[in-house]
Amino acid sequence: MRVLVTGGCGFVGHHVVEHFLKNTDWDIVVLDRLDYASMGFDRLRDINVFDEARVSVFTHDLNLPINEGLENELGDIEVIVHMAASSHVDNSITDPVPFIQNNVNNTLYMLEYARKLTNLKKFIYFSTDEVYGTAPTGVDYREGDRFNPGNPYSASKAAAECICMSYRNSYKMPIMITNTMNIIGERQHPEKYLPLIIKKVLTGDKLYVHGDSTKTRAGSRFYLHARNAADALMFIINNVEEYLDNIDADKGKFNIVGERETDNLELAQMVADSMGMDLNYEIIDFHSSRPGHDLRYALDNRKLLELGWTYPKTLSETIDSTVKWSLENKKWLFPEK
Numbered sequence: 001m002r003v004l005v006t007g008g009c010g011f012v013g014h015h016v017v018e019h020f021l022k023n024t025d026w027d028i029v030v031l032d033r034l035d036y037a038s039m040g041f042d043r044l045r046d047i048n049v050f051d052e053a054r055v056s057v058f059t060h061d062l063n064l065p066i067n068e069g070l071e072n073e074l075g076d077i078e079v080i081v082h083m084a085a086s087s088h089v090d091n092s093i094t095d096p097v098p099f100i101q102n103n104v105n106n107t108l109y110m111l112e113y114a115r116k117l118t119n120l121k122k123f124i125y126f127s128t129d130e131v132y133g134t135a136p137t138g139v140d141y142r143e144g145d146r147f148n149p150g151n152p153y154s155a156s157k158a159a160a161e162c163i164c165m166s167y168r169n170s171y172k173m174p175i176m177i178t179n180t181m182n183i184i185g186e187r188q189h190p191e192k193y194l195p196l197i198i199k200k201v202l203t204g205d206k207l208y209v210h211g212d213s214t215k216t217r218a219g220s221r222f223y224l225h226a227r228n229a230a231d232a233l234m235f236i237i238n239n240v241e242e243y244l245d246n247i248d249a250d251k252g253k254f255n256i257v258g259e260r261e262t263d264n265l266e267l268a269q270m271v272a273d274s275m276g277m278d279l280n281y282e283i284i285d286f287h288s289s290r291p292g293h294d295l296r297y298a299l300d301n302r303k304l305l306e307l308g309w310t311y312p313k314t315l316s317e318t319i320d321s322t323v324k325w326s327l328e329n330k331k332w333l334f335p336e337k
Helices: 011-023 042-046 068-074 089-094 096-114 152-171 193-203 226-239 264-275 302-306 315-328
Strands: 002-006 027-032 055-059 079-082 122-128 175-180 207-210 253-256 281-284
Touching: 002 011, 011 027, 011 042, 011 226, 055 068, 079 096, 079 226, 089 096, 089 152, 096 122, 096 152, 122 152, 122 226, 152 175, 175 226, 193 207, 193 264, 193 315, 207 264, 226 253, 226 302, 253 302, 264 281, 264 315
Parallel strands: 002 027, 002 079, 027 055, 079 122, 122 175, 175 253, 207 281
Antiparallel strands: none
16 A cells, blocks of 8 residues: 655654554655754654655645646555644744645645545544644543634644545545644654753753643643554554545544643653653743643543554653653754754
8 A cells, every 4th residue: 555644754744654664564655845843854864764665755845736747756645644734833823824824725735636546545634632622621522523723723723624524525535534632752843842841851941831820730631652643543544434424523533642631740740750850840821821822632532442442652651762762862852962
C-alpha cells in the first residue's frame, strides 16, 4: 500500500512515518513545505529515513494546488494522512489571517487532489480536541459533539473538518477525522511545553504553569506520546471501514486520547522527578489574559478502545523515555547552541 503523509517532517508527522516504517510494509510518501516548525529535514535525517527505499520525500506548499508534475511523482496513493497544519495557538492569536488561511486552504487543496485518485481507500484528517473548546469539569466530549472553538487555531481546524465532511457527503469520498489531544515525545519543537519543562528544570529557571484566576488550579490535558497517536492511526487504517456520508455526526470520527487526565503542574513534577531534580515553578493566571488558551480540554476515548485499540505506551513510560532521550540529545532542546 502507498500512503501519503502530509506534514511528515513535523513533530507528529515524523513519528507517524517512523511508526509506519517499523510496523508495516507500506511505501510512504512525505509531503511538507518545510516551515520553521518542520525544522527542515532534521527529524527525518535523525530517524534515517533517507536510507529507506520505501520512503519518498517532496516539498510543496499546500496553500497552492498540487500540479500535474507533482501528481505524477506522488504516484498511486491509496491512503492519505493529512497532518500538515500550523498548530501554535499563540501564533494564531497574534496573526490569525495567514494562520487560518493556511489550515483551511491546505485541506481544501488536498481534498481536491484526493478527489482525482482512483484507488483512494482512506483520507484521514488529523484534527484536534480544541475544536470542542474548553471542557467543564466532568465533561469529556465524544465524537459528534458540537464545536465551540476558543481561538483562531481551533477555529481553523473546525472549519477544515466541516469542509472534509462536506466532501465526504458530496463526493462520497472515504474521509475520516481524528481528534487528538496534546502530543508529546522526542524531537518536539523547544517552544512546546514538555521540552520547555525539561529545559527549565535543567537550568533551574522558573517554570510558569498555566492556571486559573485563583492561581491555585493548573490547567489539565490528556497527554499522549506521538507513537501512541501513530499507532491509533495505523489501527484505523487497518481495521475501520470508511464512511461515505454524514447521516450521523459521529460516524468516521475518532478521538485519540491519553490514558488519563494530567494537570500541567503534575506533568512538570513528573518530568522533574524523572530527572531527579527540583522543580522551580509558579502558577500564573494565563487564561484570563489570553482567553484563547482554554484551561481544560477533555475527550472521551471509549469508541476507539471498544473497537480494540490499546495503548502501546503509558504516560509514565512516555515521560521517562522522552526525558532520557532528550538529555542524551540536547541539540533538540537547545538548537541555537
